[in-house]
Amino acid sequence: MEGGIADAGNSPADEEQIQIRESSLRAHVLVIPLSIISVSHVTSAVLLSAKLAKQDITVTIFTDRYMLPHIHSLHSPEALQSLDIRLAIMDHDESERELHEDWSRPFKDSYDVMRAAEPYFQNMASARSSGAAGLPTCVIADMFCLWAQKLSHEQNLPCYAYFPSGANFARLLQAFPALISEGRLRVGENGKFIKSKQTITVPGLPPLLDIELPNSTKINPVSVTAKAGLDLSKNLPCYAYFPSGANFARLLQAFPALISEGGLGVGENGKFIKSKHTVSVTAKAGLDLSKVNGVIINTFYELESHAIEAFLQACDPTLHVPKVFTIGPLAAARTEAAAREGEREECLEWLDRQPVSSVVYICYGSMAKWTAESLRELALALEASQCRFLWVLYQESGDDLVHALPAQFLERVGQRGRVVTYWVPQVQIIQHQALSCFMSHCGWNSTVESISGGVPMLCLPLGAEQNLNCRHIVDVVKVGIQVKVGDDGVPKQKDIENALQLMMEEEEGKMIRQRVLELKSMAAAAAVPGGSSSTSFQELINDLKCT
Known part of the structure; x- marks a missing residue:
């Protein structure tokens, strides 16, 4: 036998032992995202998992069952299986479901995940002591789940914080x-x-x-x-x-x-x-x-x-x-299987009919909390600016949000605007030639996707680390414009209009577009062999396979 391939003369028992030995030698990463409340954390963890799996590494994602539809929107069950990515579903109280609606509790939710993870680690320890093969060889834990270090240490497993x-x-x-x-x-x-x-x-x-x-x-x-x-x-x-x-x-x-x-x-x-x-x-x-x-x-x-x-x-x-x-940017085309196929096609087909660099894309993620006043001010600004726009108001209460828009708003904007309440293929939208700019809450996933797509940003951060990201986008790399917000936390119609005009019509917007295209090229160069991220990722893979 050479290279781990069995000779035709090997007995079934010999082949089974070979498979066990090869399985035990293969790197196996257990990924623990902050999966109770954060779609964005899970998204990034899944993208990382896929990137690792393509390097001949087995991955198990420890997740909440409520995140399964989202995970499958990124990679179908068949795709996960082909990549050797497995899902370990945490067992916790159904009352934790309410935490999906509260993105301001990362530390407490981390301990909720920990309580669910402890039995999993105990079972893993028992399997390891009995000589089971193919168990995780290391752990990658979300930045809010670093309690995993202790659980990993008890089994002499390296722990990587994500x-x-x-x-x-x-x-x-x-x-x-x-x-x-x-x-x-x-x-x-x-x-x-x-x-x-x-x-x-x-x-x-x-x-x-x-x-x-x-x-x-x-x-x-x-x-x-x-x-x-x-x-x-x-x-x-x-x-x-x-x-x-x-x-x-x-x-x-x-x-x-x-x-x-x-x-x-x-x-x-x-x-x-x-x-x-x-x-x-x-x-x-x-x-x-x-x-x-x-x-x-x-x-x-x-x-x-x-x-x-x-x-x-x-x-x-x-x-x-x-x-x-x-190792970034971890931005990749997604299947967005959670949305209905016809709706995804309609969304992109509408973009196909728009002029080049003419559409403002507005999306604040699934956990944004819109107020009626904020909705009204943004809607009136979009109407007054006469710009084309694609506005995603995805929430479980999406229909209610649409009803909160100004009376006859959709009729007045007509074919130059679209308001949708379902999941959209964001990466494909950002990369579409019709897109002019991205009005965003400055979540890191959206920021990376926008920069990688060469699309400037209109920044309206809502919380978490988004203000910091906004400052970096606007003041450091200079690929965006911040929308002014009043003392009441509500962006006013006139300030939104001014930001749109600066980006779409003024010299400042032109300079920002040039700069974001430069960053797009840098992101692409970083990802190819010899680039900073490609080289760094290969060093990481080498380390993981040596654990």
């Missing part, structure tokens, strides 16, 4: 502890940041107002110590994967020091006390990565180089500084 929000967010989280400990970021009794509209400066990141910090970030007061936040210092190999970009990775890195040094206060309810005062992250702030083998980020180096370098510099140089694997 961050879906890019390097900017990782850098921001890295900086939080020092911001809190130094008194530059305060947390009220309700656990939220005390808002004062003070500028926060973090090396590697664009300036932020403290009111723009993620509202969903919560820290348990018990953890107000140097090791609070993302504790990656467990005594085991660990790779941190940041699907949300380098800025987010840097932010996560800074949280522990911010809290322990008093720069970020935490209320009794576990939320940050916000004071709107300036927060500055120092080099000593950060996640303890001394025992971590690597950090995996859904970005390409050229997009977030400042955050990536600052993230590394914030690590303690006297200890082990982990590798940073930039």
Whole structure:
């Protein structure tokens, strides 16, 4: 026998033993996304899983049964099987379903996933002790599920932390502890940041107002110590994967020091006390990565180089500084099987009938919470601007949202606009020649898809790390325009019209289009052999197969 292929003379028993031996030698990654509340985290995890599976790695995704339709919209069951991607469905209380409607609870939901994962790990340990083959050889856990380190360590498995929000967010989280400990970021009794509209400066990141910090970030007061936040210092190999970009990775890195040094206060309810005062992250702030083998980020180096370098510099140089694997952009064409085929075709066929670079695409993701006033202002702005538009209002209550639009709005805009309430093939839409710009909440997946497609952005962030992404899009890489929002949090008709005019008609919009095309080329170059992401991904694969 050569190369693991059985001779014709091998007995069935011999062939079975060969298959068992080959299965035991094959790298097998257990991927744990934050799957109770976050469609975007699951999307990124599935895209990563497919990328790994194409490198002869078995993948098991530990997920919530309510996410199955979404996962199958990305890859059909047959496609998952052909890639050797398996689904392990967590067993938890049906009441957890309500958490899908609340995207502001990542830390609590992480522990809900943990409770469901513990029996799975126990069963895996039993199977391992009995000599079962083909079990996971390592774990990749979402950035909010780093409790998986402990469960992995108990079985001597390497644990890789997965961050879906890019390097900017990782850098921001890295900086939080020092911001809190130094008194530059305060947390009220309700656990939220005390808002004062003070500028926060973090090396590697664009300036932020403290009111723009993620509202969903919560820290348990018990953890107000140097090791609070993302504790990656467990005594085991660990790779941190940041699907949300380098800025987010840097932010996560800074949280522990911010809290322990008093720069970020935490209320009794576990939320940050916000004071709107300036927060500055120092080099000593950060996640303890001394025992971590690597950090995996859904970005390409050229997009977030400042955050990536600052993230590394914030690590303690006297200890082990982990590798940073930039493997993005993880944006790929999707089947969107959850939508009806006819509707998908109608959507794209409508785009086919529009002039080149004429359509504004508006989509805020499945978890956006539209108010009646926001809907009205945006609708009136689209009507007054006379621009062509494709507006996705996907929610379970999508029909109600359409009914909340101004009376006769759809009739007045006629054929120059479309409002849909179903899933659409976003990547295909972004890559369509009719598209002019993308009005987005600045979620990281949408940001990466827009940049990879060479489409400029109109930015209207809603929460989480989206304000940070917006600052990066507008102020750093300069491929978007932010829509002004009033003190009440509602974008006004005139401000939306002004942003549309700047993007569609003014010189500023022309310069932005040129810049985003340059970034598109950089993203493409990063992904080909020899490019930064391709090289980094191959290094990651080599590491995974050596575990």
